[in-house]
Amino acid sequence: QLHLVESGGGLVQPGGSLTLSCTAEGNVFSSYYMGWYRQGPGNQRELVAYTAPGDRTNYKPSRKDRFTMSRDNAKKMVSLQIDNLVPEDTAVYYCTGAPTFATLKVGQTGYGSWGRGTQVTVSS
DSSP: OOEEEEEOOEEEOTTOOEEEEEEEESTTGGGSEEEEEEEOTTOOOEEEEEEOTTOOOEEOTTOOTTEEEEEETTTTEEEEEEOSOOGGGOEEEEEEEESSHHHHTTOSTTSSEEOOOEEEEEOO
């Protein structure tokens, strides 16, 4: 299990950029799949990006090229950069980690480790 804490959310104007960070405590970080989910008002939780253990490539199921996830195993940290923000990006963004991708993609608290989330609001 990991203890995850997100930071970096806030109010951003449309067209701006934001980088979210997630720090982890625990000895299994480097062996875990790590991902970012988001949940907007009235929406289901959506997997935005994830990385596999030992793989620097970030996978984006929704093919959102405006999102870039990075991972630093030495610092036990993942980040999510969001460019050209639009109001539809308004959501709570969650960091999550799990030992398998099958667990990660469930997308529900109780499956893997979850942070409390950080609010991103895109508005002028």
